[in-house]
Amino acid sequence: ESATVLVQSPGMSQWLKIRIAELLGVSANIAFPLPSSFIWSLYQHHLTDIPEQSDFTKSALTYKIMALLPDFLNRPSFSAIQQYLQADDSQLNLYQLSSKIADVYDQYLIYRPDWISQWETEIPDGTHELKWQAQLWRGIIEKSKQKGTNKGHRVELHHMLVDSLKKGPSHGLPVHVFGLSSIPPQQMEILTAL
Numbered sequence: 415e416s417a418t419v420l421v422q423s424p425g426m427s428q429w430l431k432i433r434i435a436e437l438l439g440v441s442a443n444i445a446f447p448l449p450s451s452f453i454w455s456l457y458q459h460h461l462t463d464i465p466e467q468s469d470f471t472k473s474a475l476t477y478k479i480m481a482l483l484p485d486f487l488n489r490p491s492f493s494a495i496q497q498y499l500q501a502d503d504s505q506l507n508l509y510q511l512s513s514k515i516a517d518v519y520d521q522y523l524i525y526r527p528d529w530i531s532q533w534e535t536e537i538p539d540g541t542h543e544l545k546w547q548a549q550l551w552r553g554i555i556e557k558s559k560q561k562g563t564n565k566g567h568r569v570e571l572h573h574m575l576v577d578s579l580k581k582g583p584s585h586g587l588p589v590h591v592f593g594l595s596s597i598p599p600q601q602m603e604i605l606t607a608l
Contacts, residue, residue, distance in 0.1 A: 419590045421446045426593045449594070449601050450524075456604065457571045460578040469558060470523065470567040475516035480508055482553050483515075491546040519551065524598045527569040572600050579607035 421427050427446035435441035447455070458464045468474070487496040499507060522530055532538065533548040534555055566574075589608055591597070597605075 418452060418588070419446050419592050420449045420452055420594065421592050422594045423448070430592065446592075449591075449597065452589075453575075453601060453604055456579075456608075457575055461571065461574055464566075464571070468567065470519075472513070472516045472520045475519055475554070476509070476513045478554050478557065479512035479515050479550065482550065482557060483508065483512060486546070486550055486553060489546070489549065491549060495546065515547075515550070518547070519554075523568045524600065527572065527600060530567070530569045568600070572604070576603055576607050579604070 419430070421430065430446055431441045431444060434444065454464075454468065458466075483495070483499075486492050487499065495511070499511065529544075529548075530551065533551045537548045537552070538544050589605065591605070
């Protein structure tokens with residue numbers, strides 16, 4: 415019988431392979447996926463038209479932000495960003511800032527899905543920081559829909575997967591979690607549904 419063993423990092427995966435080889439004499443063709451990779455494979459298995467890779471990875475978001483950010487700089491809530499980018503008007507600076515913003519959005523998709531869902535329907539009245547982030551996120555979603563590349567991000571797919579798992583059988587294999595010191599609520603909800 416086969417099982418899925420989720421690990422916290424590639425380093426943990428290597429350590430497990432070495433320990434198995436020490437104990438059994440051999441360790442070959444064993445995969446220890448990270449929770450996010452495993453969950454993406456569940457999206458593909460239980461939902462339709464899910465691509466091999468998300469349209470909302472950090473690298474994909476970085477380039478989407480690079481393309482959109484210049485169009486948003488004239489908005490009042492983007493004044494600090496405009497000043498920052500004007501201080502060093504280079505593509506490298508735009509790329510680095512876009513990469514940092516993409517990293518923040520990636521964290522929001524995992525740890526603040528409520529913000530992501532809210533931003534897609536309304537722009538908050540709160541601080542300038544949340545306001546510009548919400549406006550830019552909405553711009554990313556709108557642009558993705560126009561280009562037909564919006565196959566869903568983790569927040570949208572999460573709800574569909576949990577519903578699917580509650581309705582029918584899962585992938586049928588036991589899932590073991592090894593060495594995870596913490597797990598985001600969304601991932602825990604999916605593991606619980608499995």
